[in-house]
Amino acid sequence: MRIKSGYILRKIAGSDMVVPVGSNIADFNGIISLNESAAFLWRHLTEGVELPHLVTVLAEEYNISKEQAQVDTENFIEGLQQANILMEV
Amino acid sequence: METKNVKRVPLNGTLELTARCNLRCKMCLIRVDEKRMTELGGRERTTKEWIQLAREMFDAGTIGLLLTGGEPMLRGDFCQIYKAVAQMGFLLTLYTNATLVTPEVMEVLKAYPPHSIGITTYGASPETYEKVTGSASAYNKMIEGVRRLRQLPSKLTIRTTLIKDNANDLRKMSEWAFSIGRDVDFNVSRIVTKAVRGGIAEVESCRLTAEENVAMLRERSKEFIMEPFSRFIKEHPEVIKKEKIKKEKIKKEKIPTTIFKNADNDITNPKGQTVKEKLTLYGCEAGMSAYTITWDGKLIGCQMLGNCWTYPFETGFMQAWKDYPKQVNLQPMPEQCKGCEITCSACPATRQAETGSIGGFPEYLCQESKLAHAMEMKMIAEMQQFIEEKGRLEYETI
Ligand code: SF4
Ligand code: SF4
Numbered sequence: 001m002r003i004k005s006g007y008i009l010r011k012i013a014g015s016d017m018v019v020p021v022g023s024n025i026a027d028f029n030g031i032i033s034l035n036e037s038a039a040f041l042w043r044h045l046t047e048g049v050e051l052p053h054l055v056t057v058l059a060e061e062y063n064i065s066k067e068q069a070q071v072d073t074e075n076f077i078e079g080l081q082q083a084n085i086l087m088e089v
Numbered sequence: 090m091e092t093k094n095v096k097r098v099p100l101n102g103t104l105e106l107t108a109r110c111n112l113r114c115k116m117c118l119i120r121v122d123e124k125r126m127t128e129l130g131g132r133e134r135t136t137k138e139w140i141q142l143a144r145e146m147f148d149a150g151t152i153g154l155l156l157t158g159g160e161p162m163l164r165g166d167f168c169q170i171y172k173a174v175a176q177m178g179f180l181l182t183l184y185t186n187a188t189l190v191t192p193e194v195m196e197v198l199k200a201y202p203p204h205s206i207g208i209t210t211y212g213a214s215p216e217t218y219e220k221v222t223g224s225a226s227a228y229n230k231m232i233e234g235v236r237r238l239r240q241l242p243s244k245l246t247i248r249t250t251l252i253k254d255n256a257n258d259l260r261k262m263s264e265w266a267f268s269i270g271r272d273v274d275f276n277v278s279r280i281v282t283k284a285v286r287g288g289i290a291e292v293e294s295c296r297l298t299a300e301e302n303v304a305m306l307r308e309r310s311k312e313f314i315m316e317p318f319s320r321f322i323k324e325h326p327e328v329i330k331k332e333k334i335k336k337e338k339i340k341k342e343k344i345p346t347t348i349f350k351n352a353d354n355d356i357t358n359p360k361g362q363t364v365k366e367k368l369t370l371y372g373c374e375a376g377m378s379a380y381t382i383t384w385d386g387k388l389i390g391c392q393m394l395g396n397c398w399t400y401p402f403e404t405g406f407m408q409a410w411k412d413y414p415k416q417v418n419l420q421p422m423p424e425q426c427k428g429c430e431i432t433c434s435a436c437p438a439t440r441q442a443e444t445g446s447i448g449g450f451p452e453y454l455c456q457e458s459k460l461a462h463a464m465e466m467k468m469i470a471e472m473q474q475f476i477e478e479k480g481r482l483e484y485e486t487i
Contacts, residue, residue, distance in 0.1 A: 008178030012152050013098050019152070019178045022201050026242035029204055031152070031180060 002048045003080070004087050009034075009042055018042070027084040037062060041076055048089035051077065099410050101153040101374070102146050103381040103392055106170065107133055108288070110160040112186055112222035114211060115295040116252045116281045118393065118442070119288050120159060121384075129287045131385025136166040138402055140173040142382065145406035147177045154179035156203075157392070159384065162189040168197045175201035182207060183243075187234030188227045195237055205244040207276075208235060212254070213261035220254040239269060246274040250281060252295045256305060279305065280434050280457065282442035286383065286395035299456035307464050318472060322479055371437040371447075376413055388413060393438035396447055420448025425455070433458040 006022035016039035018032040034042055040061060044054055051073065059069035080086045108121045121129065134142075146154070156174065161167055162185055175181055175197075183203040187210075208231075212218050215225035238245065247266035251259060259277070266275035281296040297305065370376040375390030382388055387398035388409040397416040401409035423440070426433075435454040437447035444451055 010152070010178055012100070012150050017152070019180055021176060021178055021181075023199075023242070025202050025204055029242060029244060 001045070001050070001077075001086050002089050003042065003045045003085060007032075007085060009039065009046075016042075024085075032083075037072065038076055041073060045080075045086070097377050097410070097414070099146065099149050099151050099378065099380055099406075101155075101379040102151045103155040103157060103379075104139065104143065104174075105157055105159070105381060105384045105392060106139065106161045106167070107159040107164050108286075108384040109133075109163055110158060110186070111163055111189060112160070112211075112224055112227055114222050114250075115254070115290060116221075116250055116292050117288060117290045118282065118284050118292070119286070120284075121287055121289055125287055125289050126385075129385070133164075133384050134386050134402060136169050138386075139170050142401060142406055143174045143177060143179075145401075147179065149407050149410065152180055153182070155182045155184065157184040160186055160189065162191075162194055168193055172197045172201060175203070180204050184209065184248075185234075186210075186227070186231065187238060188230040190234035190237045195240075198238070198241055198243075202241040202243045205246065206238055206241070207246045207248050208238065209248045209250070210262060210266075211249065213258040213265060217255050217258050221252065235269065244272070244274075245269065246276055248276045248278070250278045251297060251302075251305065252281060253297060253301070254295065256297060256301070259305070259309075280439070280454065282393070282439045282451075282454070285393050285438075285442045299453060299460055302457050303460040303464055306461060310464070310468060315468065315471070319475060322475065370414060370417055370419070373436065375438070376417065380410065380413070390417075391438055393442060394447075396437075396441050420446060423448060423450035425450050431458050431462045434461070 004024065006020060006024045008019045008021060010017050010019060016034040016036070018034060020028050020030075020032075037058065041054055041058060044057060054073045054077075055066060055069045058064070058073055059066050062069075064072075077086070105119070108119050108126075109123075110117065110120045114120070126132070143154070154174070156171065161171075161183070164170070171183075181203040182205045183198075184207045187208045210231060211221040212228070215228040218228040218231075219225035235245075235247075247262075247269070249255070249259075249262055255262075263275050263277075266273055279297065279302055281292055283292045284290045296302075368377070371390060371394070373379075373391075375394055379391060380388055381390070381392045381394075382401060383392075383395070383398075386400065386402045387395075388401045388406075389395055389398045390413070397413075397418060399409035399412045399416060403409075404412070420437075433454070434457060435443075435451045439454055440449050440451045441447045443449065443453060
């Protein structure tokens with residue numbers, strides 16, 4: 001899976017924000033602000049990647065257990081899916 | 090001037106792509122024609138220049154971007170500039186009079202819809218359009234333009250500015266705006282200042298007098314505040330005793346014009362509360378987090394505020410943004426305003442527009458503000474009386 005095109009991740013005054021452009025604004029018209037680990041996952045998701053890989057890199061990056069990383073990643077992915085931001089590759 | 094420790098981030102930018110327009114509104118603050126452009130000695134910037142500058146603004150952290158004019162769609166390269174800028178990743182707003190929404194324009198807007206569109210309208214009939222904009226046919230073009238823009242997923246706001254010639258259309262305009270959809274906003278400007286930065290409109294002869302202006306405000310307040318308020322109180326008498334309205338609570342706080350004092354100090358306000366001192370240049374966001382690039386390539390604080398500038402196309406955007414405060418020459422509050430407690434519609438930019446100086450005394454705005462204040466106070470008194478009468482009634486019935 002990966003992020004659809006037309007979602008632009010930006011650093012504004014130290015915070016990570018995503019601005020949808022193009023027809024994406026029909027799904028979401030506004031700014032998505034991401035915390036640090038969400039932005040980390042987002043960066044990986046801009047290229048095709050599968051869930052197990054995301055869990056591994058998140059656990060490594062933030063030095064947390066695989067179980068915790070699994071829960072966090074699944075929650076984040078679910079949110080993205082609900083907002084229709086992800087696509088299968 | 091003390092400038093250290095002050096964080097200024099250029100978050101919100103406006104690109105005034107042109108100050109020309111296909112309409113000739115009597116009260117337009119901005120519009121110039123070719124002749125005036127020559128007199129002013131400026132030139133509109135090229136397609137390439139705007140796109141390059143937008144990229145620099147993006148890199149500098151600008152997130153909110155307004156594309157406006159004049160009428161931006163009047164430029165032959167509007168689609169080209171729009172398409173490039175809209176892909177960059179700004180939260181994009183487009184202002185237009187909606188009379189030039191061609192199929193070509195729609196094609197780029199469909200591919201990259203702005204997050205929000207502000208559509209300025211000038212009346213509810215071809216006759217009113219003729220009087221205000223000089224073009225009767227512009228009315229139907231606008232209606233068709235709005236129909237097209239409505240196909241986009243963008244948030245729409247219908248905007249209007251009231252002058253003598255269209256004030257009577259207000260009700261029809263607002264009914265029409267709301268008939269487009271519940272998600273459409275309707276925004277009315279009733280304070281019209283004289284034209285700025287060489288704009289050619291003769292505003293003084295067409296704007297409402299301060300009295301007319303406030304009379305209209307009174308009518309609208311009656312409809313949108315007083316009537317719903319009395320209905321609510323009648324339907325919910327139980328809230329009466331708890332919710333006594335205090336005059337002091339309603340009075341809005343005046344924003345002081347703090348001039349770049351040192352850093353984020355905690356200060357004690359007149360009520361004895363400790364608050365973070367808000368650092369500003371003009372009492373608002375202009376030049377602190379907001380800026381405008383004018384049609385002839387100057388960086389200014391806001392679209393109304395043409396008293397000082399830097400040159401972003403020459404020095405690069407970031408340098409121009411950094412240098413802006415050095416150009417600012419603040420004036421003391423007008424003598425007449427010292428100690429005035431009224432929530433005033435004047436600000437440095439409107440004082441500049443009215444008097445030619447950011448420290449000038451804006452007669453018209455002062456009159457309007459004082460009348461509006463008196464009207465508000467009267468309305469609050471009426472509300473209080475209403476509550477007290479209802480309260481007594483309730484008490485008597487117990
Ligand atoms: S018009 Fe006045 S209040 Fe508004 S941004 Fe300009 S200076 Fe500030
Ligand atoms: S209402 Fe008049 S006196 Fe008071 S601040 Fe405004 S312009 Fe000055």
